Amino acid sequence: MILHRLQHLSAAIFARLRRALARAGAWIEARPKLAPWLYAESEKSRETRYREFNGWYFANFYEQEKMLADQPRMDFYHAAIRRHIQPGDRVIDLGTGTGILAAFAARRGAAKVYAIDHSEILRHARTLAAHNRIENVEFVASHSKDFVVDERVDVIVHEQMGDCLFDESMVANVSDLRDRLLKPGGLILPSRFELFCEPIKVTDRRVVPHLWELNVHGIDYSCLERNRPQEPEYYHLRSSDQSLVEHFLGEPEPILSVDLHTVIETEMPLELHLTRTVVHAGRLDGFAVFFRARVDEDLCLSSGPLDRGRAPHWGFRILRTDRDYFELGEILDFTLRVERWTDPESWRWSYGRRSAIVPGSPVPATVG
Numbered sequence: 001m002i003l004h005r006l007q008h009l010s011a012a013i014f015a016r017l018r019r020a021l022a023r024a025g026a027w028i029e030a031r032p033k034l035a036p037w038l039y040a041e042s043e044k045s046r047e048t049r050y051r052e053f054n055g056w057y058f059a060n061f062y063e064q065e066k067m068l069a070d071q072p073r074m075d076f077y078h079a080a081i082r083r084h085i086q087p088g089d090r091v092i093d094l095g096t097g098t099g100i101l102a103a104f105a106a107r108r109g110a111a112k113v114y115a116i117d118h119s120e121i122l123r124h125a126r127t128l129a130a131h132n133r134i135e136n137v138e139f140v141a142s143h144s145k146d147f148v149v150d151e152r153v154d155v156i157v158h159e160q161m162g163d164c165l166f167d168e169s170m171v172a173n174v175s176d177l178r179d180r181l182l183k184p185g186g187l188i189l190p191s192r193f194e195l196f197c198e199p200i201k202v203t204d205r206r207v208v209p210h211l212w213e214l215n216v217h218g219i220d221y222s223c224l225e226r227n228r229p230q231e232p233e234y235y236h237l238r239s240s241d242q243s244l245v246e247h248f249l250g251e252p253e254p255i256l257s258v259d260l261h262t263v264i265e266t267e268m269p270l271e272l273h274l275t276r277t278v279v280h281a282g283r284l285d286g287f288a289v290f291f292r293a294r295v296d297e298d299l300c301l302s303s304g305p306l307d308r309g310r311a312p313h314w315g316f317r318i319l320r321t322d323r324d325y326f327e328l329g330e331i332l333d334f335t336l337r338v339e340r341w342t343d344p345e346s347w348r349w350s351y352g353r354r355s356a357i358v359p360g361s362p363v364p365a366t367v368g
Helices: 004-028 043-057 061-067 071-084 100-107 120-129 170-182 220-229
Strands: 091-096 112-117 137-141 153-158 180-191 192-202 236-240 245-248 255-258 273-276 284-295 299-302 315-325 331-338 346-355 364-365
Touching: 043 236, 061 220, 071 153, 071 180, 071 284, 071 299, 091 100, 091 170, 100 112, 100 137, 100 153, 112 120, 120 137, 153 170, 192 273, 192 315, 192 331, 245 284, 284 346, 299 331, 315 346
Parallel strands: 091 112, 091 153, 112 137, 153 180, 255 364
Antiparallel strands: 192 245, 192 255, 192 284, 236 315, 273 331, 284 299, 284 315, 331 346
């Protein structure tokens, strides 16, 4: 009996200790200036950890199902490959998954397709290729940065876009293959991308204010503003629900444009600005982050929250703000500061207002 009580007491003490350490860890990680003094995490270890997560995540059948059932996504890639891969081309399919893009390229007449993936899903891709009599595809179990080939290829096909466009290391992975293995004048599908970060109003019945903004039947929560959470993820809302956003406050324009044929990762700007004239007056609930990919002027793919033909398996992210209200014609100035493009939780944002546009207003950045 005494031993049982000691065991119970010990378990309770260590459970509280684990919770305290977890809270302390989250508090420290939310403070970039403090974290390096306590955590010696290198870029290499961060990349290794992401590779391990990525390999596990995309081996999951459900993740593959969502992508394959995304009709706008699959129609976009099928059309792009039919238009731009020619019989006899040598092709790299980066992050092949179940091998669907490699199969499209092979059936288009590619002489050789290197289907690269470091996930366990590759064994199923081989089975599917054999079952569907897909030829001229070599499945390569490797991370793309470790892949080499004797003869450069004509085309790189990829689907490396994350919800926030850059959060699946698209620029690093594709530009590495581009520089090492793509022929001069070779093609990347898709290559042109636009990142948007638009001020939005959330549908009234769906809006969730910050805790300190609430007054519930006379109970005022404003005293909790001094206890604002420090964890970055608290200020990010992820969704793919088209009924969540009611409207943009301004007319959407990209805050950043990149072309994978020319972009250099180390030269990507880490501070971006946008200016929006308010054309839909009302409440500001945050800034919606989404992207558009373009192959031809008439062939594009969108994750925008209000785009009728959006690709549904991608989410958009809302960078939350305290509730604010803008009148018609007011000017909203927005700044996005980025520590690492691959880590949206390292992003920080702020905004201000003006009554009219003044000379010298900042414009969207373009890379590549």
